[in-house]
Amino acid sequence: MPSAEQTSWVILAGGQASRMGGNDKGLVELTGKAMIEHVIGTLSPQTSSITINANRNQERYSQYGSVFGDNIQDYPGPLGGIHAAIHHLDDEWIGFVPCDCPQLPHDLVERMANACSEDTDIAVAHDGEHIQPVVTLLHRRILPKLEAFLANGDRKIILLYRQCNMITVDFSDQPNAFVNLNTPEELQQFGQTL
Ligand SMILES: Nc1nc2c(ncn2[C@@H]2O[C@H](COP(=O)(O)OP(=O)(O)OP(=O)(O)O)[C@@H](O)[C@H]2O)c(=O)[nH]1
Numbered sequence: 008m009p010s011a012e013q014t015s016w017v018i019l020a021g022g023q024a025s026r027m028g029g030n031d032k033g034l035v036e037l038t039g040k041a042m043i044e045h046v047i048g049t050l051s052p053q054t055s056s057i058t059i060n061a062n063r064n065q066e067r068y069s070q071y072g073s074v075f076g077d078n079i080q081d082y083p084g085p086l087g088g089i090h091a092a093i094h095h096l097d098d099e100w101i102g103f104v105p106c107d108c109p110q111l112p113h114d115l116v117e118r119m120a121n122a123c124s125e126d127t128d129i130a131v132a133h134d135g136e137h138i139q140p141v142v143t144l145l146h147r148r149i150l151p152k153l154e155a156f157l158a159n160g161d162r163k164i165i166l167l168y169r170q171c172n173m174i175t176v177d178f179s180d181q182p183n184a185f186v187n188l189n190t191p192e193e194l195q196q197f198g199q200t201l
């Protein structure tokens with residue numbers, strides 16, 4: 008099982024946010040706070056090791072923690088952030104959450120870590136209906152497979168996961184924890200429920 012000392016968590020904020028009109032999703036405001044602050048608020052009581060993956064507005068993100076960008080250009084998708092994280096961090100295990108999920112589980116880190124055994128490559132959250140491929144805890148040993156996958160021009164995260172020893176972690180008791188705000192309308196509607 009991954010220990011806290013061997014694990015870092017990364018907030019993925021490196022996407023293009025085209026559905027949000029190109030506004031950096033981690034920095035758009037939800038109830039007067041940047042969206043990433045909601046994510047940090049949930050994650051920081053659970054782990055002392057949080058870094059931020061962002062490709063734009065790195066200076067603004069740096070007020071929330073240490074920031075690193077992708078090393079593959081042209082926005083290859085979340086795998087670009089995962090790839091950069093494995094290169095940037097030396098932890099054995101690295102967890103990921105997206106910057107646009109403002110009410111993640113308060114027991115995410117513990118439940119993801121408890122689910123992993125020595126031979127797990129990737130643990131992925133499951134909300135009872137769908138897997139949540141960017142809410143994941145993975146072992147850095149996937150790097151060669153990830154690099155071969157990207158070099159082949161593949162981008163679809165779940166296809167890589169299927170090549171690895173993947174487990175799913177059941178969060179069906181908290182299906183709303185994975186609410187994902189991709190558009191200004193979703194942001195506004197969700198804000199009204201808070
Ligand atoms: N580092 C990195 N992260 C990405 C990339 N594309 C998406 N992500 C992250 O992956 C998570 C899920 O991304 P989406 O919400 O599907 O995509 P997005 O690019 O942010 O937004 P859209 O352009 O509207 O699809 C978010 O946390 C994004 O920040 C990328 O090319 N590089």
Ligand SMILES: [Mg+2]
Pocket residue numbers: 105107187188189
């Ligand atoms: Mg999204």
